[in-house]
Amino acid sequence: MAENNDFEPNIVAFLCNWCSYAGADLAGTSRITYPSNVRVIRVMCSGRVNPLFVMNALQQGADGVLISGCHPGDCHYMHGNYYARRRFNLMRNFLEYLGVEPQRVRMSWVSASEGAKWKEVIEEVREGIKEVGPMDQFKRRQLNW
Amino acid sequence: MVDLTKLREMAREVISREDVREFIGYRPGTYGFRARPAFVMGPDDADELIFTPACVNNLASYIVLEEKLPVKRGEEPDLRKVAVMVKGCDSRALVQQMEEKAYDRERILVLGIPCRGVVDMAKVQAKFPDVLEVGDIALEGDKFVLSFNGSKEEVAKEELLADKCARCRYPTPLVYDELLDAEVERFADDDYADVEELGKRSAEEKWAYWEEKFSRCIRCYSCRNVCPMCYCEDCVLDRLQPQWMRRSVDISENAAYHISRAYHLAGRCIQCGECQRVCPVDIPLMELNRKFYHDVEELYDYEPGTNVENPPLLSTFKVEDREDFIM
Numbered sequence: 001m002a003e004n005n006d007f008e009p010n011i012v013a014f015l016c017n018w019c020s021y022a023g024a025d026l027a028g029t030s031r032i033t034y035p036s037n038v039r040v041i042r043v044m045c046s047g048r049v050n051p052l053f054v055m056n057a058l059q060q061g062a063d064g065v066l067i068s069g070c071h072p073g074d075c076h077y078m079h080g081n082y083y084a085r086r087r088f089n090l091m092r093n094f095l096e097y098l099g100v101e102p103q104r105v106r107m108s109w110v111s112a113s114e115g116a117k118w119k120e121v122i123e124e125v126r127e128g129i130k131e132v133g134p135m136d137q138f139k140r141r142q143l144n145w
Numbered sequence: 146m147v148d149l150t151k152l153r154e155m156a157r158e159v160i161s162r163e164d165v166r167e168f169i170g171y172r173p174g175t176y177g178f179r180a181r182p183a184f185v186m187g188p189d190d191a192d193e194l195i196f197t198p199a200c201v202n203n204l205a206s207y208i209v210l211e212e213k214l215p216v217k218r219g220e221e222p223d224l225r226k227v228a229v230m231v232k233g234c235d236s237r238a239l240v241q242q243m244e245e246k247a248y249d250r251e252r253i254l255v256l257g258i259p260c261r262g263v264v265d266m267a268k269v270q271a272k273f274p275d276v277l278e279v280g281d282i283a284l285e286g287d288k289f290v291l292s293f294n295g296s297k298e299e300v301a302k303e304e305l306l307a308d309k310c311a312r313c314r315y316p317t318p319l320v321y322d323e324l325l326d327a328e329v330e331r332f333a334d335d336d337y338a339d340v341e342e343l344g345k346r347s348a349e350e351k352w353a354y355w356e357e358k359f360s361r362c363i364r365c366y367s368c369r370n371v372c373p374m375c376y377c378e379d380c381v382l383d384r385l386q387p388q389w390m391r392r393s394v395d396i397s398e399n400a401a402y403h404i405s406r407a408y409h410l411a412g413r414c415i416q417c418g419e420c421q422r423v424c425p426v427d428i429p430l431m432e433l434n435r436k437f438y439h440d441v442e443e444l445y446d447y448e449p450g451t452n453v454e455n456p457p458l459l460s461t462f463k464v465e466d467r468e469d470f471i472m
Contacts, residue, residue: 052381052389055404059397072464082462085471090411090440092470094404097344097436099352108472121472137352138400
């Protein structure tokens with residue numbers, strides 16, 4: 001799939017309101033250019049992200065999913081990101097076991113001051129998904145009923 | 146071997162008690178070697194109770210399956226105990242249910258049966274396909290003795306033993322009020338060879354494997370209904386708002402169903418194997434559950450259904466949990 005360079009993946013990113021969303025916002029206000037493949041969904045905390053969100057996004061046409069939250073210890077709600085980490089680790093291993101490439105499901109810690117890191121994260125996620133190509137394992141065949 | 150006279154006597158005694166509502170056990174099935182669940186409501190019914198290697202069902206499911214109807218005005222809720230017969234694996238379901246505060250320990254009365262293994266009915270069926278009248282299976286040493294049609298057949302234990310029993314870690318119940326037999330030493334262990342073998346394949350091979358399995362699914366939801374851990378009154382599968390997965394039977398929705406079902410058992414599945422046993426299209430559901438079981442043990446050093454005092458895995462965390470996968 002590596003030669004398929006025209007492919008531009010759809011990435012769904014769940015960003016926590018307090019760190020990662022602000023970090024992505026900072027990247028914008030600092031005029032950092034990053035790939036436009038990402039579709040951001042703001043959630044109040046990475047602990048809000050139900051692991052089924054990942055599955056559902058992949059079903060509905062996302063080629064990859066990124067969950068991003070505050071660094072451990074910095075969570076606005078004390079330890080939401082710790083719960084998210086546990087849940088997500090299991091989900092990620094499980095999807096890999098089913099044959100969904102691990103490049104598609106990623107998690108990162110991006111704080112409100114890390115606009116530059118946000119750019120790096122998105123670039124890495126995009127590269128990873130471009131390598132493995134479009135998601136075709138269990139995407140819905142009829143997307144628009 | 147469980148002494149049937151002792152079992153029936155004990156059941157009669159238990160069901161006669163003021164504070165016991167029903168006794169859930171096993172009785173012979175209507176054909177072949179099968180046994181079926183028995184719901185004993187009075188002392189007279191206790192005489193048909195049995196325990197043989199054919200008693201495969203996990204009776205822990207029935208405790209949480211029972212619908213709790215609203216109590217009429219002026220009536221008291223029925224708070225009498227439910228007595229239940231459990232094997233080692235089934236007792237872990239009880240432990241996990243209590244760990245999740247599904248009910249209090251005082252609500253149940255547990256008759257533990259130290260178990261040396263039960264049969265896989267599919268294997269029995271394949272070996273003796275035409276037995277229609279009621280037969281009997283007994284475990285003697287390392288052989289199953291099957292008696293039917295007035296004849297007796299001996300079969301090596303490994304040939305008919307259920308897969309879950311070949312890797313059973315807890316043959317003696319972990320929770321009980323009475324034990325019906327002497328304790329059984331652990332005779333097997335789990336090396337997760339199947340999970341690891343599958344995990345080593347490439348992504349394409351893995352998906353090809355699971356696509357074939359999932360595409361067979363007819364979405365009968367037997368696996369959910371039989372599961373002792375699937376007792377949410379409002380199940381995510383039945384919800385229409387939000388509708389997590391559509392009810393159409395296609396590969397996308399089937400995969401979504403199996404991911405959700407397995408994920409909801411992450412850190413909760415106690416390896417009783419009931420889901421795979423009831424599956425009408427032979428989907429290896431335990432391979433999904435066992436992946437989580439393996440991960441949970443490896444990553445978080447947690448084994449579901451072993452200690453009532455443990456908090457449920459996903460409602461706790463440790464600061465030092467692994468995060469090498471995080472960017």
